[in-house]
Amino acid sequence: MTSSEVKQTYARSQRPTPVDGYPTSTSTLQTATENILLKQLLDSSRIPGDASPPSTTGPVLQRNQHLQFLLRNLLQGFPQRYVSQDASQPWLLFWTLQGFSVLGVGLDDKIKKRARETLLALQHPDGGFAGGPGQFSHLLPTYAAVCSLAIVGQPGQSGAWDAIDRRKMYDFFMSLKQPDGSFLVSHDAEVDVRGIYCLLAVATLLNILTPELLAGLPEFIVSCQTYEGGFGNASFPEWDFQEENDEVTRVPSAPRPVLGEAHGGYTFCAFASWVLLQPYIRSYYTPAGSANTNPTIDYRALLRWLANMQGTAIELGGFKGRTNKLVDGCYSWWVGGCFGLVEGLLGIHAAPPASTGVNENSASTTADTSAGGASDDGWHDADDALLNRRALQEYILYAGQHPAGGLRDKPPKPADSYHTLYCLAGLSAAQHRVTPDETRRAQLLERWNAGEARQWDVSGLQNLITDQQARADALRKDVFASTLSWLEDEGADEYIGGSGNRVNATQPLFNLTVTHTELMMAHFYGQKLPPRQAKTPPKSK
Amino acid sequence: MDELPLYSERPEWVDVVPIPQYQDVDALAPINYSEEYQDATDYFRGIVKTEEMSPRVLQLTEHIIRLNPAHYSAWQYRYRTLIALESSLEDELRLMDAFAIEFLKTYQVWHHRRLLLTALRSVDAAAAELAFIARALEADTKNYHTWSYRQWLLAHFNDEDLLWSGERAWTENLLERDVRNNSAWHHRFFFVWGSGVRKGDEDREEILRRELTFTKEKIALAPNNPSAWNYLRGVLGHTGTPYASLSPFVKPYTATSVEKIDVVDLDNPVPSEGAELPCVMALEFLADTFEQEGGSQIPKAVETWKLLANEFDTMRKKYWEYRIKEALQASEP
Numbered sequence: 001m002t003s004s005e006v007k008q009t010y011a012r013s014q015r016p017t018p019v020d021g022y023p024t025s026t027s028t029l030q031t032a033t034e035n036i037l038l039k040q041l042l043d044s045s046r047i048p049g050d051a052s053p054p055s056t057t058g059p060v061l062q063r064n065q066h067l068q069f070l071l072r073n074l075l076q077g078f079p080q081r082y083v084s085q086d087a088s089q090p091w092l093l094f095w096t097l098q099g100f101s102v103l104g105v106g107l108d109d110k111i112k113k114r115a116r117e118t119l120l121a122l123q124h125p126d127g128g129f130a131g132g133p134g135q136f137s138h139l140l141p142t143y144a145a146v147c148s149l150a151i152v153g154q155p156g157q158s159g160a161w162d163a164i165d166r167r168k169m170y171d172f173f174m175s176l177k178q179p180d181g182s183f184l185v186s187h188d189a190e191v192d193v194r195g196i197y198c199l200l201a202v203a204t205l206l207n208i209l210t211p212e213l214l215a216g217l218p219e220f221i222v223s224c225q226t227y228e229g230g231f232g233n234a235s236f237p238e239w240d241f242q243e244e245n246d247e248v249t250r251v252p253s254a255p256r257p258v259l260g261e262a263h264g265g266y267t268f269c270a271f272a273s274w275v276l277l278q279p280y281i282r283s284y285y286t287p288a289g290s291a292n293t294n295p296t297i298d299y300r301a302l303l304r305w306l307a308n309m310q311g312t313a314i315e316l317g318g319f320k321g322r323t324n325k326l327v328d329g330c331y332s333w334w335v336g337g338c339f340g341l342v343e344g345l346l347g348i349h350a351a352p353p354a355s356t357g358v359n360e361n362s363a364s365t366t367a368d369t370s371a372g373g374a375s376d377d378g379w380h381d382a383d384d385a386l387l388n389r390r391a392l393q394e395y396i397l398y399a400g401q402h403p404a405g406g407l408r409d410k411p412p413k414p415a416d417s418y419h420t421l422y423c424l425a426g427l428s429a430a431q432h433r434v435t436p437d438e439t440r441r442a443q444l445l446e447r448w449n450a451g452e453a454r455q456w457d458v459s460g461l462q463n464l465i466t467d468q469q470a471r472a473d474a475l476r477k478d479v480f481a482s483t484l485s486w487l488e489d490e491g492a493d494e495y496i497g498g499s500g501n502r503v504n505a506t507q508p509l510f511n512l513t514v515t516h517t518e519l520m521m522a523h524f525y526g527q528k529l530p531p532r533q534a535k536t537p538p539k540s541k
Numbered sequence: 542m543d544e545l546p547l548y549s550e551r552p553e554w555v556d557v558v559p560i561p562q563y564q565d566v567d568a569l570a571p572i573n574y575s576e577e578y579q580d581a582t583d584y585f586r587g588i589v590k591t592e593e594m595s596p597r598v599l600q601l602t603e604h605i606i607r608l609n610p611a612h613y614s615a616w617q618y619r620y621r622t623l624i625a626l627e628s629s630l631e632d633e634l635r636l637m638d639a640f641a642i643e644f645l646k647t648y649q650v651w652h653h654r655r656l657l658l659t660a661l662r663s664v665d666a667a668a669a670e671l672a673f674i675a676r677a678l679e680a681d682t683k684n685y686h687t688w689s690y691r692q693w694l695l696a697h698f699n700d701e702d703l704l705w706s707g708e709r710a711w712t713e714n715l716l717e718r719d720v721r722n723n724s725a726w727h728h729r730f731f732f733v734w735g736s737g738v739r740k741g742d743e744d745r746e747e748i749l750r751r752e753l754t755f756t757k758e759k760i761a762l763a764p765n766n767p768s769a770w771n772y773l774r775g776v777l778g779h780t781g782t783p784y785a786s787l788s789p790f791v792k793p794y795t796a797t798s799v800e801k802i803d804v805v806d807l808d809n810p811v812p813s814e815g816a817e818l819p820c821v822m823a824l825e826f827l828a829d830t831f832e833q834e835g836g837s838q839i840p841k842a843v844e845t846w847k848l849l850a851n852e853f854d855t856m857r858k859k860y861w862e863y864r865i866k867e868a869l870q871a872s873e874p
Contacts (some may be wrong), residue, residue: 018765021815025682026721027763077571083578087612092570111569118568133562134586135614188617190652227730227775233689236696236736257696257735260689261727301778307860308767317856323723323767325683348863386860 014038014313026324033326033410034314037399040411041316044398058497059397061427063103065405066420070099073417074111085417087131090122090144095421097151101513102424102503107152115152116160119145127168137172138186143198146205150512150520161523170208170458173199179248180237180256181216192233193224197269200276201510205517207524209479210459210472214280218295221277223256224270225297228323229305230262231270262305264321264334271302271338272509275345279478283471303342303386309335310387316399317391318410319426328409329400329419332392332426333511339387340508344435344486349384383494385433392430393496396423424503425511432505433492434514441485443530448477452526480525483509484518487532547580553597559583560590578608589618594625603636610644620656630657634666641677651686655693667698675711682715683724692731701740708732709739720759723768730772734779745780752776754808757790761810764794770822784830791830794823821854832868839872 016034019027044059074096078085085092093115100107107115122129122145128137129145146164153160176183176199178191185195196217203209223235239254260266274297285294311318311327318327319335343349383389400407400423406415407423450473457472488505495501507517522529548554561583562568574582581604588598602619605612623633634657637650644650658666674691678684695704709732715725732739733752742748753776759769777784790809793800797819799812812818824845831842843865850861 018817018820019815020763020765020813020817022720022763022813024719024721024763026719074570077573080573080575082572083574083609084611086572086574086578086582086609087614089570089572092572096570114567114569117566118563118570121563121566121568131613134560134582134589135612136617138613186613186617188620188656189613190648190655226727227734227779228727228771232727233685236693238697239737255735255737257692257731259692259696259731260685261724263685303860303863307857310856312854312856322683323771324721325723384859384863386863388856388859391856 016314017312030324030326036411037316037318037327038314040399059394059501060497061397061501061503062401062403062405065403066099066401066407066424067103067105069405069415069420070096070103078417082417087135087138088141088144089132090119090129090141090148091131092417093119094144094148095417097148098511099421099424101151101516102421102428102506104504112152113158115148116158119148119152120160120163123163123165124172125168127165127170127172136186138189139173139176139183139195139198139202140185142169143202146202147510147512150205150510150516153520155523161520164206166206166208166456166524167458169202169206170210170213173203173208173213177213178237179216179241179243180235181218181220182234182237190234193221193231193266193270193273194233196221197273197276200273204276204479204483205510205520205524207453207456207476207480207521208458209280209475211280211284211475212459214277214284217273218277218281218285221270221274222295222297224258224266225302226258226262227301228262229298229301229303230264230267230309230322232258232260232262233266234259261322264309264319264331264338267302267306268334268338268341271341275341275509276479276483278345279475279482282478283475299342299346306335306339306342307386310391311395313391316395317388318395318399319392326410327395329396329407329426330409330422332396332400333422333429336387336392336426337429337506337508337511339385340429340434343386343433344508347436348386349433349435349489349492383492387430389430389494390496393427393501396427396430397497397501421511425506427501428503428506429508431493431495431501431503433489434486434505434508435489436482436485437487438485440487440532441481444481444484444527445477447528447530448481449527450477453477453480456524456526476525480521480527484521484529487514547576548584548601549580554584557584557587557591557593560586562586575608578605581605581608582612585615585618589614594622596626598622599626599628606640606649610640610647610650613649616649616653620653624660630661631666633657634661638673641673642680645677645681645684645687648686651690655690658694659697664698664700664703667694667700668703670694671704671707678715682719682722685724688724688728692728695732696736705732705739716759720763721766721768723771726768726772730775734776749776749780749782753787757808757810760794762813764812764816764818764820764823767822770826774826784826784833787826788830791823791826794818794820795827819853821849824849824853828864832864835872839868842868 017027017030019031073092078092082092097107097115121133122141124130124137126137129142130137131141149160149164155161173183176187178184182191183195183199184191203213220235224231226232235256235258237256240251240256242249242251281294308323309319309321309331311320315327318329319331320327321331321334396407399410402408402415404415407420408415409419453476454473486507486509493502504513506512507514510517518529549559581601585601585605588601599619599622602615602622605615606619623630634654637654637657641650641654654670658670671691671694674687677687681687695708698704708728712725712729715722733742733748756769756773756776760766760773777787793811799814799816799818802811828842828845828849831838831845846861846865850858854861
C-alpha cells in the first residue's frame, strides 16, 4: 500500500461504530464515548482534522507524574472515598508496589520492611490473608498479599517469606473446596474464577499445588467458557454434582451451565488458571482415546472473542470487557494480557512448529496448536502478535493517562490505584512478548533437585506410598519448570512514542516481573536457578 | 439517618473491647477513614474476637455495610449471626431490597440474597426474586452480578411453571428495548440451550428454527450488532449446524450497499434501510463458511479475510492474518 492509501484506510477505520439508523441505549452510550475519545485524541499532540497515523514523536508516558501518584498513595495513603477498598487493603498495596515494578523503580529497604509488616498483619491465624487486620481470610487478598510479598519480601529472618504459614494456607484452601472441583472465595461466600486464579497463582508460587487440591478444576474451568468464547464467572454445579448426606453423586450427563456472560476479567482468570493447570493435566489425565477424556477448551472461539474485544480506531484501540460494552483501561491487562497467555500456550510465536509445552491431546482437538512458524506464505511478520499492540499503547498513553498523574478507565474519569496498575501492566503486555522458552524449561528440568523440593511439602504427600509420591514429585517439577520457562523474547519489543516509554516486562501468569517470580519460586521449591541466557530472537522477515 | 453517637460513647457497648486495626505496625498505603467508620470497625473486630452473636451484632454489621458494602467479613459475620439467632430471613430479604438498589455493583449484596434464598427453600420466594431482579435491572440493564444471580436462581429452584416459563417473553422485551444488550442475549442462550430443555421446547429442530428466525430478524434490524451475530454462531455451534445453511441470509449483509429486492423472503430478512454495509460480522461469517467448506473454498476465505485485514476491520489485521496462515496450513495436503 502507498502512504496515501494507508492514510485513507486509517481515516476510514476511524469512522464511528455503525448505528444502522437504529439507536438504542447501548449505541447512544457508545457514540458519546467515541466522541469523548476522539476529542481526547485531537486535543493531544495531533493536528485537528489530521487523521494520519501518529507521528514519530508520538505520545509520552508521564512517568514522573505516575511515580508521584504511586508514592503519594504509598506514603500519605488514600483519601476517604477509598473506604470501599477497606476489605481490599493488600490490593491497594499490590497495585502500588507492582506499579513501581512495572515502571522499573525499586523501593528502599525501609519501605520494604514497612510493607512486609503491613502485609503480615493481614495473615489470618487460620491461614490465608484477609482484606484487612481482623477480617476473614479470602482468596483474593491472599493473592494480592503473596504477590506483594514477592516484591518486598526475601528469605530469612524478617524477610517475611518464611512467615507465610503455608501449611495453614493449604488447609484454608482445602476448606473452601467444593464437590465440583471449584473453590469458594471465602467461607460462606461465592464461587468464581477470580478466586480460582488467585488460589492457583499462590499455590504455584508457594509450592503447595497437589493433586487433591486440583481435582476437578480443569473440568470446572471448561464449564465456564461461554458460547461467545470468553469465560463467565462460574458454572452451576448442582445438577452435575448432587450432594446428599455428605456423599456426592455425579450425574455427568447433566448440564453444567455457565453463569454470567463472557467477561474480560473472568476470562483472564479462567485462562491463566488453565495455563497453570497444564502440568496437572499432563500428569493426571489419561491420553485421549481412553474412557477418561481430557478436558478441552475452545481456543479458536477464545481467540476470536479476545480479538473482538479490541476497540476500533475511533476507540483508540483500547479494550472492552464484554460484547457491546465500552472500552476501559483496565482491560488493557485483563484482555490485552490474556493474548500473551494464549499465544504462549499455543506456541503461536514459536520459531519451529510443535513442542509448545501445551498438552497436545487437549489442544489438538480444538485448535491446530502448531500453527506458529511457517514463514513462507508471505504473511510472516516480526510482529505476529494477535492483538494490535501499537493501538493498545495509543489508548493507554492518549486516553489512559490522567494529566495529574495516575491512570484511569477513560477520560474524563479520575485516576485510581486499580486502573493505574492495570493500564501500566497492559502497556507492558503491549510492549513486550513473554512466552515459554523450551531451552530454559529443559535447563530447569535438568537442574531439578527433587529431594530439596519435597522438603517443602505441606500436604503430607511425602508420607504416601512411592507411586503417588513420585507422581506428586513429577507434578511439582513440571509446575516449576513450566512456570519459570516464561521469559521475555528480547527483540520482540515495540514502543509507541519511542523507547523512552518503555516499561518493564511482566510475567503474564502472575503480573509480577520475571525476576520477582523466579526469586520467590526458587526459594519455595528449594532450587538454585541457573543463570538466564538471552532468548533466541524470533525470526524476522 | 440521624447522626448516632460513636460506639465508644454508647453505654450499651461498654462491655466490648474495641480492637484498633494496626497495632505496632506503621502501615503503608493507609486509608484515611472517617471517625464513624473507624469506630464501627474497631467494635466489629472486638465482637469477632469474642465470637458474640446477638441482635446488636446485626445492627453493627448493617451499619458497617451501609458505610462499605464491600466489607465481606461484615456480611459473613452477619449471615452467621442471622442463622445463629434464627432471625426472620424474610425480614432480612426486605432489608436487602433497599440495599441491592443502593449498592447494585457489589458482589456481596447479591451473594447474601443467594444465601438467604438457599436457606428459605421456597419456590414462591424465588418467583418473587425474579420480579425483584427485573426491577433491579431496570436501573442497570447489564449488571453482571444481577444477571448471574438470576441464572443461579432459575437453575437452583428449577421450576418450569413458576420460574422458567416467563423467561423468554421477559428477555425478548429487554431485547426489544435494546437489541444490543449482550447480557440479555447471553441469558437467552442460558435458558434455551445451556440449562436443559424447557417445557414445550422438546422438539429441538423446531427450537433451532425458532431461534434462527428470531436472530435473523434481530440482525436485520441492526446488522452491525455483535451480540446477535455471536448468538447466531453460538446456536450453530451448539447444534452442529453448518454455517453454509445460512448463506442465503448472510449474503446481502456482505454487499457494499442495501440492495433492492423484489421478492420478499420471509426466512431471510434483508438489511434494514439504515444498515451500514458491508457488515464486518457478515464478512467474517462468510469467510468462516468458506473455511468450513474447505478445499477449493479456502482461497475465497482468504480473500475475505484480506478484505477485513486491509479494508474493513484494520484494527484486527494481525488476527485476520493469523486466520489466513492457519487456514492455509490446515489445507496443505
